[in-house]
Amino acid sequence: MKYSYYPGCSLHTTAKEFDISTQIVMQELGIELQELEDWSCCGGSVAAGVSHDVGMALAARNVALAQKQNLDLLASCSGCYNKSARAVKALENETEKERITAILSEMGISVSDYNIRVRNVVDVLANDIDISAKIKRPLKGLKVACYYGCLLTKPADITGWDSPVFPMSMDKLSKICGAEVVDFRSKTKCCGGPILVPKQDVVFDLTKQLLDEAVSLGADCIVLACPLCATNLELRQPDIEKKYNVSYKLPILYITEIIGLALGIKPGKLGINKHIVSPKPVLDKLGI
Amino acid sequence: MAAKKCFFGMKVDRQVDGDKMNPNFLKKVISEGGDGAAIAACMQCGTCSGGCTNIDRMDLSPRKLILMVQRGDWETVLKSESLWLCTSCYTCTSRCPRGVRPSDVIEAVKAIAIREGIQNDSTRFNQIFVELVQKRGILFEPELMQKYGGMEAMLEQAKLGIQLALKGKMSPFPAKVKDPKKFNEVLEKASQK
Numbered sequence: 001m002k003y004s005y006y007p008g009c010s011l012h013t014t015a016k017e018f019d020i021s022t023q024i025v026m027q028e029l030g031i032e033l034q035e036l037e038d039w040s041c042c043g044g045s046v047a048a049g050v051s052h053d054v055g056m057a058l059a060a061r062n063v064a065l066a067q068k069q070n071l072d073l074l075a076s077c078s079g080c081y082n083k084s085a086r087a088v089k090a091l092e093n094e095t096e097k098e099r100i101t102a103i104l105s106e107m108g109i110s111v112s113d114y115n116i117r118v119r120n121v122v123d124v125l126a127n128d129i130d131i132s133a134k135i136k137r138p139l140k141g142l143k144v145a146c147y148y149g150c151l152l153t154k155p156a157d158i159t160g161w162d163s164p165v166f167p168m169s170m171d172k173l174s175k176i177c178g179a180e181v182v183d184f185r186s187k188t189k190c191c192g193g194p195i196l197v198p199k200q201d202v203v204f205d206l207t208k209q210l211l212d213e214a215v216s217l218g219a220d221c222i223v224l225a226c227p228l229c230a231t232n233l234e235l236r237q238p239d240i241e242k243k244y245n246v247s248y249k250l251p252i253l254y255i256t257e258i259i260g261l262a263l264g265i266k267p268g269k270l271g272i273n274k275h276i277v278s279p280k281p282v283l284d285k286l287g288i
Numbered sequence: 289m290a291a292k293k294c295f296f297g298m299k300v301d302r303q304v305d306g307d308k309m310n311p312n313f314l315k316k317v318i319s320e321g322g323d324g325a326a327i328a329a330c331m332q333c334g335t336c337s338g339g340c341t342n343i344d345r346m347d348l349s350p351r352k353l354i355l356m357v358q359r360g361d362w363e364t365v366l367k368s369e370s371l372w373l374c375t376s377c378y379t380c381t382s383r384c385p386r387g388v389r390p391s392d393v394i395e396a397v398k399a400i401a402i403r404e405g406i407q408n409d410s411t412r413f414n415q416i417f418v419e420l421v422q423k424r425g426i427l428f429e430p431e432l433m434q435k436y437g438g439m440e441a442m443l444e445q446a447k448l449g450i451q452l453a454l455k456g457k458m459s460p461f462p463a464k465v466k467d468p469k470k471f472n473e474v475l476e477k478a479s480q481k
């Protein structure tokens with residue numbers, strides 16, 4: 001199996017461990033990734049709300065580039081995944097396709113009729129491969145809260161491989177890895193990602209509710225697949241602790257990191273040392 | 289609009305009002321990606337509002353916002369703070385039994401609001417974000433913080449910035465696409481349309 005790999009802006013900066021762990025886990029499972037050549041930002045949740053055409057062209061540009069490579073597109077970041085999948089759906093609509101094609105052709109990029117599929121790393125790991133035979137170091141005793149957020153599974157007509165309301169794919173993967181999964185009711189409650197900067201107080205409030213529930217359930221860490229959620233939950237966790245005068249120190253790990261650990265890959269090779277909130281309690285618990 | 293009597297305790301505005309749609313406004317919403325037929329299909333059930341991330345903080349619930357779009361009540365819609373409290377979480381769109389896609393309608397209205405000259409922190413942030421994405425094709429976050437929040441934001445984020453740099457997660461050199469000039473020109477033109 002081979003995919004055109006689209007890392008996106010975050011995986012080369014604040015979410016480097018997601019990039020590193022995706023690549024090594026996929027390699028371990030025999031899946032080949034070829035980085036999408038000359039990829040650009042997907043526009044996130046912001047661009048189409050400034051100009052629909054700019055947002056759709058940004059999202060579709062990467063899809064068109066993957067078409068050129070004749071490969072399905074694989075993204076780890078939930079946002080990049082969602083926007084690329086949305087672009088594929090938009091290209092099925094004649095009017096949208098015309099508008100998108102006109103813009104991209106000015107950039108010298110042609111849109112072909114060959115419709116590729118856009119996949120997220122969670123979808124591939126949960127639905128295409130059986131990782132259970134490869135587990136070398138079961139995560140015994142580790143309690144995890146799987147957080148899906150929004151863009152990984154919503155809306156269903158763009159994503160479609162897991163429930164938009166109460167998804168289970170990461171729960172399933174974590175269990176295969178030997179972890180105990182808590183019943184996280186807030187698993188699809190939004191952390192406020194796209195409005196973090198202009199509406200910081202609101203977003204801190206939303207994110208705090210997630211941290212509170214995970215802690216009250218006794219989770220050792222939150223497991224996720226979105227760098228934007230991780231920005232709120234991890235990078236801004238110290239700010240939230242300060243604002244509300246609480247202490248969480250709750251490790252936030254990408255799903256590929258915990259799968260990597262269960263596959264027996266060394267933490268350093270997964271990029272686990274790159275976290276801002278220390279994942280040491282998790283490693284200690286596992287005796288790694 | 290004349291006030292309507294409360295009928296059997298039902299909220300006064302809770303009714304399907306599709307016949308009063310304003311075609312001009314609707315046209316704009318559609319050209320920014322809203323689905324006109326779907327908007328007309330809204331039956332005002334309130335499912336979208338029930339699951340909305342920020343419903344507690346909004347002045348117009350997604351249900352009401354769709355009703356105002358149906359009625360063509362420009363002012364109310366464009367001035368609503370709800371546009372900037374919406375997190376594009378897609379919960380409304382996932383749950384709507386009539387396929388209305390309130391999140392996409394809000395996205396369309398946001399773009400219209402910016403064109404109509406609505407200005408606040410959110411519009412400023414969103415515009416700077418797009419400007420910088422267009423500039424290089426790949427977002428360079430420190431520049432976004434600096435342009436949006438100035439020196440104050442840079443100082444506030446300095447500690448996190450240093451931590452990220454030490455972990456090799458922030459380079460002082462922005463990444464870019466192969467031909468950023470062309471990239472920017474084409475998208476700039478597309479945004480003017």
Ligand code: SF4
Nearest residue numbers: 330331333334336384
């Ligand atoms: S859920 Fe759909 S039909 Fe119900 S009020 Fe919201 S937009 Fe209208």
Ligand code: SF4
Nearest residue numbers: 340374375377378380
């Ligand atoms: S997309 Fe916006 S309106 Fe819809 S549920 Fe989320 S926050 Fe509410």
